[in-house]
Amino acid sequence: MKFGIDIGHNCPPDTGARGIRVEDNLTLDVGNRVIEKLKALGHEVIPCKPSSANSVKDSLSQRVNKANANRVELYVSIHFNSFNAQANGTEVFVGSDASKKYAKPVLDEIIKLGFFNRGVKSGSHLFVLRNTNMPAILVEGCFVDSQKDMNLYNAEALANAIVKGLTGQLPTSPVNPVPDEEQNVDTTTLRLQKALNRLKITDKNGKPLVEDNMLGEITSSAVENFQKIVGIAPSGVANTATWNAINLILAKRIIRPNHAGGTVVRYLQYRVGVDNDGVYGPQTEAAIKKFQQQNGLTADGIVGPNSWQKLIG
Ligand SMILES: [Zn+2]
Known part of the structure; x- marks a missing residue:
């Protein structure tokens, strides 16, 4: 068959x-x-x-x-x-x-x-x-x-x-x-470390994580940093809300100015260095356009596949 x-x-x-x-x-x-x-x-x-x-x-x-x-x-x-x-x-x-x-x-x-x-x-x-x-x-x-x-x-x-x-x-x-x-090694921690590195989230010392599948204080500090960025209660524990936020960003949806804000906009603001308020207003738009310009992309403020590629690969 x-x-x-x-x-x-x-x-x-x-x-x-x-x-x-x-x-x-x-x-x-x-x-x-x-x-x-x-x-x-x-x-x-x-x-x-x-x-x-x-x-x-x-x-x-x-x-x-x-x-x-x-x-x-x-x-x-x-x-x-x-x-x-x-x-x-x-x-x-x-x-x-x-x-x-x-x-x-x-x-x-x-x-x-x-x-x-x-x-x-x-x-x-x-x-x-x-x-x-x-x-x-x-x-x-x-x-x-x-x-x-x-x-x-x-x-x-x-x-x-x-x-x-x-x-x-x-x-x-x-x-x-x-x-x-x-x-029966649970690969959750390794996946977490890989995801956070891909998202350019650093630990409490400002460093990328070592991908060693070991859940310790350093990985927790990076989780906490991520939670603060996207507006989740910073527990340092990669709970469902944290993974949902990670997956939402990795989904690379197209984000436009005046877009209904939230997790992804807060993440984008972190990456382009503007205040994390989750609203894609004029200040964020200017910063996104600058990022696009610096990376040889069309500076239209629309975060599409090419911009996402530069941001998270
Ligand atoms: Zn299933």
Whole structure:
């Protein structure tokens, strides 16, 4: 059978949920194992995750286009949930009734691992299910913010369950075993350090961060600097609001003078050295134009792709 396997997120600004663990790390770990196991059983696999995208919409469109262009027989998107630390369990979304026969066995296999059965659900609101031309399912493996689920979580077992559900075949052990996500190192801090460096946010000594995946006082001081810049309560902890702000800036939306202000405008003001008031007024416009001029760009005050390239690469 020809499968389109879509490893959820992992394509900034398309990033996933965060809880006790990070959805991106889990979808990648489970997804790569599913791909290898399907191939080992003799199936054809088209990996659908793009390597880069300009926006979340672009990321999702590329996934759908890959599946449609390759005429896969079944599209499987792998995700993990996050809600309120209490909710837990597994659910599988389907784009149409025709997809239910694929969803049910996958769900049945996963709940054998001990997860609560949240059922097969209609996913007609989900972009990737709505726009793929073939039967399509989206697996929400479990909740990354549930301690119960994270205690049960095991990438190898989950991948085996998905493959068994999809094919009815018992997966064989991979010839080249997939390393266990580097002994479960959480790469959150490394991602944070990379993101802050890309945004040219410095630590309390005015220096870029060392990208060592070590969360300490220095990285916290850079987080705090960033929070002050974008107007978040400066806690030094990279909470959801902080990551949302980072992702919002990395999305590189076009910003025009008199633009409704907020996070991105405050960030731009920091970069061009004007007061952080979040309003794109005349003073900010003059500073942006000066920045554009200094960088050989058209000095129109509109922060578009070329200006963003100079600002954050
Ligand atoms: Zn997701």
